[in-house]
Amino acid sequence: MSFxxxxxxxxxxxxxxxxxxxxxxxxxxxxxxxxxxxxxASQGQRTLLISTDPAHSLGDIFSTKLGHQKTALHEQLDIxxxxxxxxxxxxxxxxxxxxxxxxxxxMMPKIQAHLKLSKTAPGAQEAAMLESICKHLVDAVAExxxxxxxxxxxxxxxxxxxxxxxxMEAWTDGLLTQQRRQAKLKSAADHLSTAxxxxxxxxxxxxxxxxxxxxxAVEVLSRRKQLFSxxxxxxxxxxxxxxxxxMTADTLPIEETRRATEQLKSAQLMPAAIxxxxxxQPQQSDGFWQQRATRQQKLLAEIEQIFSxxxxxxxxxxxxxxxxxxxLQAITAR
Amino acid sequence: MSQELSLWQRFxxxxxxxxxxxxxQTLARAARxxxxxxxxxLFAESLGIDNPASFYTLELQPIFLEKFHEWHTRMGMxxxxxxxxGCC
Numbered sequence: 195m196s197f198x199x200x201x202x203x204x205x206x207x208x209x210x211x212x213x214x215x216x217x218x219x220x221x222x223x224x225x226x227x228x229x230x231x232x233x234x235a236s237q238g239q240r241t242l243l244i245s246t247d248p249a250h251s252l253g254d255i256f257s258t259k260l261g262h263q264k265t266a267l268h269e270q271l272d273i274x275x276x277x278x279x280x281x282x283x284x285x286x287x288x289x290x291x292x293x294x295x296x297x298x299x300x301m302m303p304k305i306q307a308h309l310k311l312s313k314t315a316p317g318a319q320e321a322a323m324l325e326s327i328c329k330h331l332v333d334a335v336a337e338x339x340x341x342x343x344x345x346x347x348x349x350x351x352x353x354x355x356x357x358x359x360x361x362m363e364a365w366t367d368g369l370l371t372q373q374r375r376q377a378k379l380k381s382a383a384d385h386l387s388t389a390x391x392x393x394x395x396x397x398x399x400x401x402x403x404x405x406x407x408x409x410x411a412v413e414v415l416s417r418r419k420q421l422f423s424x425x426x427x428x429x430x431x432x433x434x435x436x437x438x439x440x441m442t443a444d445t446l447p448i449e450e451t452r453r454a455t456e457q458l459k460s461a462q463l464m465p466a467a468i469x470x471x472x473x474x475q476p477q478q479s480d481g482f483w484q485q486r487a488t489r490q491q492k493l494l495a496e497i498e499q500i501f502s503x504x505x506x507x508x509x510x511x512x513x514x515x516x517x518x519x520x521x522l523q524a525i526t527a528r
Numbered sequence: 529m530s531q532e533l534s535l536w537q538r539f540x541x542x543x544x545x546x547x548x549x550x551x552x553q554t555l556a557r558a559a560r561x562x563x564x565x566x567x568x569x570l571f572a573e574s575l576g577i578d579n580p581a582s583f584y585t586l587e588l589q590p591i592f593l594e595k596f597h598e599w600h601t602r603m604g605m606x607x608x609x610x611x612x613x614g615c616c
Contacts, residue, residue: 297590361581
């Protein structure tokens with residue numbers, strides 16, 4: 195069977211702790227992610243479903259108001275809708291707290307102005323969101339969830355997760371090594387001029403003695419670097435993370451999914467499966483719909499060829515919108 | 529403590545000067561070179577050279593500001609050369 199029912203995807207992912215479900219808007223990635231989550235939860239596997247979608251599609255699907263705090267939808271299913279505004283506020287509040295621990299108080303207004311600029315810079319929300327995703331990833335595994343599902347594909351910064359720890363280290367060490375070396379050099383130079391004022395010769399290479407002012411900042415950065423390291427390792431472990439790409443049998447989505455696949459591969463992340471959604475029955479009674487069905491079948495053959503390397507699954511278009519736990523359960527029941 | 533240095537102390541002081549004076553300048557220059565390397569990093573940042581790590585190292589912003597201020601002061605610019613915000 196070239197395209198298997200979604201039930202089989204749930205089986206394929208039965209022991210997969212982390213799942214990303216990606217795809218362009220409207221193809222059904224949120225529905226797919228929710229269907230998988232409901233399937234796992236129904237089997238008694240504790241699952242966490244996380245949405246980064248600003249449009250709150252997940253809340254719509256479950257007909258529940260979801261939020262930044264965990265909502266227990268079912269005995270085995272918790273859901274979070276990450277709020278990018280809360281996340282970025284929290285990040286900058288913490289940065290400011292850390293900074294005020296060592297910065298010159300007179301500089302604080304200037305520093306705050308700079309931070310405000312950084313906060314509204316393009317890419318800032320995405321970067322803060324990535325850190326939040328990594329935290330949830332690492333925490334969820336530690337908290338004993340059998341599955342963590344994201345209704346988003348790894349994109350942008352996520353693809354650079356592997357190099358982030360290195361770059362942070364290079365940047366931080368480069369800056370602070372300077373500071374410390376300078377302090378040491380300055381101290382050595384000072385010692386050279388003051389040595390004569392003392393009764394005994396002092397050792398100009400003696401360590402300064404007092405701890406770095408930036409020690410707290412270094413600790414925060416070190417923890418963040420470790421977070422990215424841990425998350426990067428999880429993400430790139432094929433036994434731990436699966437990336438599912440959802441599409442419809444249309445020309446543009448096929449092209450977009452092909453591009454997404456290339457992008458993931460170049461970041462050393464192999465898609466684990468392809469899902470084709472919104473299919474209609476090949477035999478239609480109406481002329482108009484028969485044309486569309488025939489076209490879909492033709493495109494399905496193309497998809498089979500292009501994505502021959504990947505397990506492929508299919509989802510059929512429903513008569514009504516899929517809403518609620520029971521409806522989602524039904525998708526993987528067949 | 530006696531104001532007057534003994535002959536021995538004066539001798540030691542002279543000896544120290546003899547040994548240490550040449551190195552004082554070298555060390556001071558080395559410190560300045562380190563600063564210039566830092567400034568290179570900073571300008572690469574402001575020129576938009578891609579650094580994915582910069583958002584995640586904002587805790588080090590004050591160090592940038594301090595060094596930048598020291599630098600432009602040393603370069604003889606009284607006020608901050610940056611148009612918006614900056615250090616002065």
